Amino acid sequence: MIKPDGVARGLIGEVIKRIEAEHIDIVDIKMTHLIKEQAEEFYAVHKSSVHFDGLTTFTASGPVVVMILEGLDIIPRWRSLIGATDSSKALPGTIRGDLGDKEVIRRNVVHGSDSPETAATEIRYFF
Numbered sequence: 001m002i003k004p005d006g007v008a009r010g011l012i013g014e015v016i017k018r019i020e021a022e023h024i025d026i027v028d029i030k031m032t033h034l035i036k037e038q039a040e041e042f043y044a045v046h047k048s049s050v051h052f053d054g055l056t057t058f059t060a061s062g063p064v065v066v067m068i069l070e071g072l073d074i075i076p077r078w079r080s081l082i083g084a085t086d087s088s089k090a091l092p093g094t095i096r097g098d099l100g101d102k103e104v105i106r107r108n109v110v111h112g113s114d115s116p117e118t119a120a121t122e123i124r125y126f127f
Helices: 004-008 012-021 036-042 052-059 074-082 095-099 116-126
Strands: 025-032 064-070
Touching: 004 012, 004 052, 004 064, 012 025, 012 064, 012 095, 036 052, 036 116, 064 074, 074 095
Parallel strands: none
Antiparallel strands: 025 064
């Protein structure tokens, strides 16, 4: 997912360019705008986190671009491409390291599934 900050900053093309440069296939893509309740449902796994309200409010603050990505070892490759959740700790050359907000952790441009099970749930949520 390209988060609201990435969409608002005009980074959709840059993120897609990086995905394609890694020979990752985009098999479906769409733009949507979650309402707060949908963001809460999407991030339900983080409900006990002190950051839950801020994360879900942010995710519902503007349009997002959701994608289904495919390729060999797709989840570790995608996680490597996006970098650490905290953009200030993400390596240069990663999406978050190059494009993420170094001050506000949730403004890290993209979201990525962390396991095949999470990916399956998230794909069903949007597609």
